Amino acid sequence: MTSMEFGNDTSAALDLAGQRALVTGGAGGIGAAVARRLAGLGAHVVVADIADAAGEAMAAEIGGEYHHLDVSDPDAWARLADSLAGLDIAFLNAGVSTRIDGDPDASDAPMGEVTERAYRRIMGANVDGVVYGARAVLPEMIARGRGQIVITASMAGLSAIPLDSIYGLTKHAVVGFTKSLGATYGPLGVCTSAICPGFADTNIISADLMDLLRSIDVPVMSPERVADAVVVALAAAQPGSLWALWGDRPITRYIPNAVYDDLEDFV
Numbered sequence: 001m002t003s004m005e006f007g008n009d010t011s012a013a014l015d016l017a018g019q020r021a022l023v024t025g026g027a028g029g030i031g032a033a034v035a036r037r038l039a040g041l042g043a044h045v046v047v048a049d050i051a052d053a054a055g056e057a058m059a060a061e062i063g064g065e066y067h068h069l070d071v072s073d074p075d076a077w078a079r080l081a082d083s084l085a086g087l088d089i090a091f092l093n094a095g096v097s098t099r100i101d102g103d104p105d106a107s108d109a110p111m112g113e114v115t116e117r118a119y120r121r122i123m124g125a126n127v128d129g130v131v132y133g134a135r136a137v138l139p140e141m142i143a144r145g146r147g148q149i150v151i152t153a154s155m156a157g158l159s160a161i162p163l164d165s166i167y168g169l170t171k172h173a174v175v176g177f178t179k180s181l182g183a184t185y186g187p188l189g190v191c192t193s194a195i196c197p198g199f200a201d202t203n204i205i206s207a208d209l210m211d212l213l214r215s216i217d218v219p220v221m222s223p224e225r226v227a228d229a230v231v232v233a234l235a236a237a238q239p240g241s242l243w244a245l246w247g248d249r250p251i252t253r254y255i256p257n258a259v260y261d262d263l264e265d266f267v
């Protein structure tokens with residue numbers, strides 16, 4: 001692995017006045033922190049989620065707008081087309097883990113015990129939801145020759161994540177998607193990048209997992225810290241870039257080695 005440290009200072013922040021930003025999964029956790037941050041920087045934020053009450057409250061708090069959107073449903077994306085017009089920023093963030101506390105159909109058990117429903121649920125949100133989101137917003141951004149897509153991947157997209165291999169699969173998938181969209185549409189003025197956080201204190205972390213993390217001193221970041229990484233990614237505007245963050249360590253650009261030197265441009 002080689003990497004480039006970008007630094008923690010997001011105080012020289014972006015001016016997003018007049019810009020329109022979509023945040024999927026914006027009702028809670030990382031999405032809510034990013035919605036607040038983008039609104040604070042001047043953007044009009046379109047909050048999209050399946051948690052309607054929390055999403056509506058978030059939109060009201062930041063003077064944005066809320067839309068019900070199940071990111072795994074292609075028809076729902078089509079129905080939202082009018083509200084997605086004129087986007088400058090799309091933060092494709094909604095996601096789940098394979099494990100769903102209290103849901104007998106979900107499992108973080110051995111692979112042989114993962115149900116079809118649990119598998120389809122995570123692939124729908126974490127992979128389909130990102131593909132449908134990119135498909136919905138890219139044509140207009142390309143036509144205008146500008147725009148940014150930031151995808152919430154994970155450290156689980158750069159390295160192994162014990163206990164939830166399917167989660168690791170989905171995050172590696174969106175890392176590859178980010179790099180490829182960056183290479184394809186970066187030259188046309190549309191920047192796609194991804195953030196790759198370690199553990200953050202949100203509802204995706206079950207109480208049991210949180211206890212375990214704390215007992216073995218694994219750092220757990222605030223969602224606001226993850227929002228810093230989104231600001232860094234937007235400010236850097238490097239197509240295909242991946243921004244790692246872990247605990248209080250600096251937000252760092254992850255740059256994979258080329259397998260062959262002469263193919264460097266394609267990684």
Ligand SMILES: NC(=O)c1ccc[n+]([C@@H]2O[C@H](COP(=O)([O-])OP(=O)(O)OC[C@H]3O[C@@H](n4cnc5c(N)ncnc54)[C@H](O)[C@@H]3O)[C@@H](O)[C@H]2O)c1
Pocket residue numbers: 024025026027028029030031048049050051069070071072093094095096097124125129152153154155196197198199200201202203204205
């Ligand atoms: N918290 C962490 O430790 C961590 C670390 C790395 C990456 N991530 C990623 O961050 C993203 C946000 O998760 P979070 O940690 O804020 O968890 P969270 O559970 O607090 O928030 C997820 C949000 O996504 C929404 N959502 C779930 N399925 C959806 C769907 N099908 N359509 C629309 N909205 C949906 C939920 O209602 C919720 O508001 C996810 O992609 C997750 O994989 C989280």
